Amino acid sequence: MRAPTSANKRNKESDITVHELQPSLFTLDAAQAEAIRTAALTITADANTQPDDFNLQAAAASFSVPAEVRDAILNFSNFGSDTGILVVRGLIVDDDLVDTPLDNKGGIGAKTTFAKQQAVLAQLLGTMIAYEAEGNGHLIQDMVPNPKLATTQQSQGSKVELEAHTEQCFSDYKPDYVILGALRGDPDALTYAFSGRKIAKLFTPEEVAKLRQPLWATTIDESFQPFIPNPDAIRGPFPILNGPDDDPYVLVDQDLMHGITADAQKLLEKVVQVYIENRDAHNLQPGDLLMLDNLRAMHGRSMYSPRFDGKDRFIARGFVVRDRRRLWPQLLQDRRTVAAVFS
Numbered sequence: 001m002r003a004p005t006s007a008n009k010r011n012k013e014s015d016i017t018v019h020e021l022q023p024s025l026f027t028l029d030a031a032q033a034e035a036i037r038t039a040a041l042t043i044t045a046d047a048n049t050q051p052d053d054f055n056l057q058a059a060a061a062s063f064s065v066p067a068e069v070r071d072a073i074l075n076f077s078n079f080g081s082d083t084g085i086l087v088v089r090g091l092i093v094d095d096d097l098v099d100t101p102l103d104n105k106g107g108i109g110a111k112t113t114f115a116k117q118q119a120v121l122a123q124l125l126g127t128m129i130a131y132e133a134e135g136n137g138h139l140i141q142d143m144v145p146n147p148k149l150a151t152t153q154q155s156q157g158s159k160v161e162l163e164a165h166t167e168q169c170f171s172d173y174k175p176d177y178v179i180l181g182a183l184r185g186d187p188d189a190l191t192y193a194f195s196g197r198k199i200a201k202l203f204t205p206e207e208v209a210k211l212r213q214p215l216w217a218t219t220i221d222e223s224f225q226p227f228i229p230n231p232d233a234i235r236g237p238f239p240i241l242n243g244p245d246d247d248p249y250v251l252v253d254q255d256l257m258h259g260i261t262a263d264a265q266k267l268l269e270k271v272v273q274v275y276i277e278n279r280d281a282h283n284l285q286p287g288d289l290l291m292l293d294n295l296r297a298m299h300g301r302s303m304y305s306p307r308f309d310g311k312d313r314f315i316a317r318g319f320v321v322r323d324r325r326r327l328w329p330q331l332l333q334d335r336r337t338v339a340a341v342f343s
């Protein structure tokens, strides 16, 4: 499905067709927020132990989401946004929220009413899945600053910038969307996003043509390596851009990827530099649900300084695919979790 012709414009400089700016923020009014919470409260299954039932109940509840909210998310699903993200702002964070944990082992965020609301809205993009190798295999993972991982390139890092990437660039089973629900924020923690459309506009036609060639290989993320038969394998080469000229899909990882030629390596470094100079930044506030289109945008996170006092930034992270049938041979018995061996 394409955007209506009237929503397109010609970009003179790069001579490609781009969609008109699509909104990146939808702010709920009080009645909409209350309606989503009421719908979410119909979910009785436990996200940690009954992920399939939890999702099916969330899908049923999604029919009660107010029409304006549904339209905003479906519009994002169909046409993306200028930034590659959509933030739904103003969800209710109940007082069932406990202290921010110091690691992601407990599946704490998944037990909140907020996570149920997050799951209800996720159904408008597709269906939620988990990865056995990621976040203890939880459907909804606690993304919290872990003091032992503070300087790592992992989701529980904090004191270093999380470098630019698309989620699981090395895997055929990557999620279509990453959803970040903010239970608690941090004024210094910025989530960065940079869309394929912006890349295409900021590079010359010759560079864009090069970015569409399979010139970049990737290693496998550290957290997935222990589970797979060939952890040191180099995968690819892949193109950094693919898909429609006016709405390119992106595959990139500043940490794991390298160019297979000196020129390709230089172009990768330029992509990172252009990302740093032009990326969009969002500071997640409690009640925000950030939906990131993992095909249409790369992302990262600024450094920040947690206090480890129970009140630190607390993000409930989920993964969404459009259609889990394409994952059938890779899913565990629960029909929701991609087996680690297939990472």
Ligand SMILES: [Fe+2]
Pocket (backbone or CB within 6 Å): 165, 166, 167, 299
């Ligand atoms: Fe990520």
